[in-house]
Amino acid sequence: MSILVVGSVAFDSIATPSGRVEDILGGAATYFALAASYFTEVRIVAVVGDDFSAEHEKVLKDHKIDTRGIERAKGKTFRWGGQYLDNLNEAKTDFTELNVFEKFHPRIPKEYGDTDFLFLANIDPRLQATVRSEMKGVRLTGGDTMNFWIQGKPKELAETLKSVNVLLINDTEVKMLAGEKNLLRASQRVLAMGPQALVVKHGEYGATIFFREGAFGIGRHPFRAPALPIEEVQDPTGAGDSFAGGFMGYIASQGELNREVLKRALFYGGVMGSFAVERFGTERLQKLTREKIEERFQVFRELTHLE
């Protein structure tokens, strides 16, 4: 089934202990779309500037991603520069040039009206809410957010969360959103805000999915998927968005929405995140096969399952 991602397309300049790149294709929607494209039909809504070339678009089209929702505005594409020289777990931002992204107002092409699944990447919660209200027919909506919106637009975010089925954020964000340091209690508070399931990403330690009682079937416990210990993390940029792409893409590829599907999706999220960080930018995500993904899924299983 089809999935629509709404979010940023960007050009990133990144420095890590493994090297340095400039103006490479990035952005949450790009990572998400590429990761999800191995599982299902992907559509994208984003804005780019004059500097977004046919070659850039080809990266997406080569993965059969529907780019009709990419708006071309006058000006330059969103640019971000950051480094992970001291700490691979946290980006230090060098610069942010919003450019055409500053006035981004998502426009959903008519042809996207029949989309089955929706992912609201990390953008202004008011825009997320608008998109969500225009896509009433979707079977399930996933969403991301960040500290900036949690602190800056808490009311708007609360409104958006009411119509997000699965929220994917990290430890710091869930604790900040809930105003509670204990992960389990914080998760319960966030689930009370609207989502039926909450995926908490733990970086190099994997992720946990918490379910609201009765949501997606019966079960008493959360579920944890590991991350793969990786010998050389070349570039952590986009790991979370690739995780979301693997997670949502797998869900969209399944007929049913139940806990077992969401648990397996958590593994696929980890798998796609682990590929993403092995090379700079989207390089690794561009050259995968479903077979390689299944192989790594088996590694994740061996990593966690007793005989």
Next chain:
Amino acid sequence: MSILVVGSVAFDSIATPSGRVEDILGGAATYFALAASYFTEVRIVAVVGDDFSAEHEKVLKDHKIDTRGIERAKGKTFRWGGQYLDNLNEAKTDFTELNVFEKFHPRIPKEYGDTDFLFLANIDPRLQATVRSEMKGVRLTGGDTMNFWIQGKPKELAETLKSVNVLLINDTEVKMLAGEKNLLRASQRVLAMGPQALVVKHGEYGATIFFREGAFGIGRHPFRAPALPIEEVQDPTGAGDSFAGGFMGYIASQGELNREVLKRALFYGGVMGSFAVERFGTERLQKLTREKIEERFQVFRELTHLE
């Protein structure tokens, strides 16, 4: 089979957001012994002062722990005071009074000569090496250490590590010991120092066991066990030692030493650690049953295993 733990017995004064206790029974050997006692026959070598009463000893004896190796010295028992008021993941030490522990020199009772398994809790690596050399007949030796020894006695520690089969330390310690920030590379370096297996404890995110190639059978991958998200961590003191007790105790209870046993042991480590933190000090560890342990083992399994 029998296991001997050599380490500290202490009286702890602890403040956490859940409350405050003074001079309660603690120490690495105490937590380890209680946790391991649910799996196998436990022996202990430690030193206490005049203030260690028959009532304190009864806590151990009630769990059939052999206390003949507890030496009574003139003076006061080791005392530690700490708090976790701001951060449950890290103790802030208020005071350390080594007392009789300062001159601790482990004396192994003759009756312990036939011990099958050995655990060297976190003490001076020179003492660990001495004990290890006196217990040549054991089937497997586990060990712990800490930043203080890694930085202060690196040569002595390196000597000790040559004869430790399984080292159990946390992320920070493995990275410090290896002088390497990447967990996978750091683990490989530590394994090259002697141990056949390395257990890296990730606190609230569980633990990973890395194997030296060919050790304990064949397999390409490390293995990760989760920690249980807990609603109220009353007191994190002793979590790591309880983890080690569950891990080593389970191994000692099994006939074979292979990867599958060590993987299951990692789960039992997490289970015992999760019990320990639910109450202050050793309270929870004193009142368990094997049935409750198996129940929680199943929870850990549900937390991580796909259908």
